[in-house]
Amino acid sequence: MADILTLVFKTFMSQTVLKKDLTVSPPPTTTYSSLVVGDHSVSRSVLLLAAVTAASQRGMKVMFFTQTQIQSLPASLQKCVPNLSPQSLKTVEELLQQMASLHESINTSPTPPSLIIVDRLEGFLCGPRDCSHSGVHPGEQSSIAHLSALLFDTAAFLTQVLEQRSSSLGPCRIIASFQSEVDTGQGGGEPYATDPILDSLVRYFQVRCTLEQDRGYEAVAAGLQQVWHIYLSGRGITEVSCTKDCEDRAGVGQEWQLLIFPNGLMEFKLV
Template identity: 40%
Template sequence: MADILALVLKCNCAQLRDNNDRKLTSISGQNALPCMIVGESCNIKTSLLFLTAVTAASELGVRVLFFTPTPFQSLPGLLQDSLACLNPDSLKKITFMYSRSQEELLQDVACLHESVRQAAVPPALLIVDRLDLYLGLQREEQAAAAVHLSALLIDTASFLTRNSEEPCRVIVSFDMERQGQMPWELVAPDPVLSILDRYFSVHCTLDQDRHSGAPSPPGEPGDAWQIYFSGAGNTVANSGSNQGDQILGCLWKLTIRPNGTMEFSPTSMESCVN
């Protein structure tokens, strides 16, 4: 699934979109490993997930299921400019599931095993926004919930893959701030994160850039973030090429422009784009 996130970043990077349109329309599925987006700002993670859903539906034509505890009242403000160049009909390929509790999410995901038999085209991307909200408040309960939810998501994706020619990917976001720890503060393994790491072997980490001057409030104009990939796997192969994109270890920059929209740029064109 790092392959889909890489596609999202490329599609919304002007310097790549203008010169590499052909490379943005297909992916190989060789890095369809489950992914977890972690970082400080839940709003930016949600916007990135929303952009991922729309890009996957628009560029790849796949069905997307987007699970979220809070209904969207409107399109995320940070995406107004980014979504303008995408096909609005792609939203029809996205189904938003407003699972308000852990029990509802378990039931909604479990029901996919039955509903896929009735669907003409099964979903090829499962997105869970703010997985942390579904784990409960009690620390002792969170570990068990993490195992149950993660295992069900991965098993369901495997089931959907077996019933389709398209591999089904899973992407979730996890709010480190709500857990009271940031990635750079984890001096000892967090038990819940250790469990999630076993299921979501690729991390996409969003760190606020604290070297670009006085930090802005998250999501405000002038705010800058670093996006980098880590975890299992090595490459995402280009369609029709034996040479893969080096996704893991790649570093991108996300900047909130003066008009409030998101701008992506690779810090190393050669290592992250070729």
Template identity: 45%
Template sequence: MTDILNAVFRTLTPVTGNVETELGVLASSSPCAALLVGEHCISRAMLLLTAVTATSQMGARVLFFTQTKIQEIPASVQKCVPNLSPEALKKIQFLYPKTLEELLQQVSGLHEAATHMPAALPSLIVVERLDSYLASPGSAGSGSGGSGGHQLRHYSCAAHLSSLLLDTSAFLTHLQQQQQQQDPSTAACRLIGSFLSEGDAGGPSTADPQIMEILDRYFQTRCTLHRAGDYQTGAREAAATAVQGLWNVYFSGRGLTDGAATPEWQMVLFTDGLLQFKCKS
């Protein structure tokens, strides 16, 4: 799953910037799932950036699940993909389930819908704020019944949602491989979910290691966004270069390629909204 994320990062480095070359080499014949862990404001921008890049440069169809209405593409994403066409945006379908139950129903419905519309199979599924869905009214873990029972139901919900998402990704991958008989290795439906980092408000946090352990069973790769430390030390430099924020980006998990070095990145958010990535390794 690091393939599409690393490709997006490379296209936004000051040196390369060749989106078509980087994304043109992606190939995977198996379901790929990644969990993006970080602050909501910056993780949403990264999810949208990945979706927009996938559809505009790869021609991929994207399903984007979120509880919060997206009125317009953020300025940071528009600056990174300045030539975004209306035709490319039409390939992103935004869906707005409010509760876990609604999300489960919509994801389950993809199996039947995909068999009737094989020409519109998505190549990327994005689910924003898994933590918010798990804490939403209507989820099995949001009711009463004692803290022990509440936790068990919460863990069960996390496993149920994750397994359904991964199963759906595998099912769509299988359908795409059937369509692309000449080169099935290029057919895969990727899955990216986001989860609020520890310390952010609302919903369960990464402070519960059990939840993260459950999610890691299904999402083979974790991409962690961590704010770069001591702002005071670099305040003068940040002001001089119009930097609004710095984040270190780490990949971990069993989905990483064995024996291959995994690059570490630094993400820079400028005051004008532009996102830029620098490879640290």
């Protein structure tokens, strides 16, 4: 969700620039999903930062789904939480089975999860893509619809449970990452705009967080390992922006930069 992502950006904001007053306004209750699109190594780091930040600062119970074992943590997390290790993070590898079983286990769980994170959503869809195919295969479309429906039905169910228990942690949020196999190399925050799988997938998510690497000379000259542009877009951002005047819209933080230093530390900067 955009509010959790913005909380991450603020928490790990660059100390070399003057921080602006970024009050994260609560989005409408119907806006509770974000899709992080881009390089899987960077997007996984963002997801891990989101998981730990939400748990430590918002007291959320987080479920982190991944198909591959987490070998290491971002250096920024190791610095802030030195005792945290990959082994201490409880991850789930079987997404569909675990999501379906949440409805059954919720009666025995004292605290339902209020944030569901899915690492590399493409791995839970169909097999290797045929990039020569211009559309979406029926099997791929069915997988997208099935998985999306399962995610959002579960989130809606958990939101209802959280509200019934008078919890302040609702609604249940969803953050997922997706790496496209189609990279058109376009700029302006839309490097994957022609991927039919992504075009179908983003219809289900309220907010899209697009990662685009800056390969310019300035990044090298500044002694940075990598610089990434982060663009927040989608109807969830639009709904929040429309409730504010023009002076307040910058506070939504629709464009950021991610600075990755040679020592692995990550910092965010509002553009």
